[in-house]
Amino acid sequence: QVQLVESGGGVVQPGKSLRLSCAASGFIFTTYSIHWVRQAPGKGLEWVAVIWYDGSKKYYADSVKGRFTISRDTSENTVFLQMSSLRAEDTAVYFCVRALTSVDEFWGQGTLVTVSS
């Protein structure tokens, strides 16, 4: 069955870096775009980034542009979100999502990132 499993979350100090992973299984990884969407505690949803099915295009929210980098490794069926210069306002649950807003959409369970000194 389709699975997206996020990992890599934790507590990190402001200004530091963290890399999130999204391991995919149960579908043909190279045929779907993958998004990251985050949700601060008690707050709404915020789209973060997307990487196209073939890795050819990447787009970012203005709030993370220049600090976050999305990539994918087809040999591992994994998408990464490299986060640097982290701020308190980056504290959130980070979800990876297959094919956001399509009939094939599928969400992972999320991983919590806490930026705190």
Added chain:
Amino acid sequence: DIHLTQSPSSLSASVGDRVTITCRTSESIDIYLNWYQQKPGKAPKLLIYAASNLQSGVSSRFSGSGSGTDFSLTINSLRPEDFATYYCQQSFGDPTFGQGTKVQVK
């Protein structure tokens, strides 16, 4: 960025009620508007895509309408499992979400 404004921010309703949530966008997005349901501690679930299309497996009690800048989500005959937070989202440009509408028990 395209800004989405949902109303109300919260509402209280009873089982069996009909509930309507509206979403207004800061610019016209044709029908590129989607609706999600989220329960505490869970990932959001896509209910409606392209303004009025029911996602597979979603109850027909949910319906969506609208185009341009004004959209709505209606839940007919509210059931206990429908108490949740609902978000609209636009996919015309880089995705953005409304602030959410919490549907709670009256």
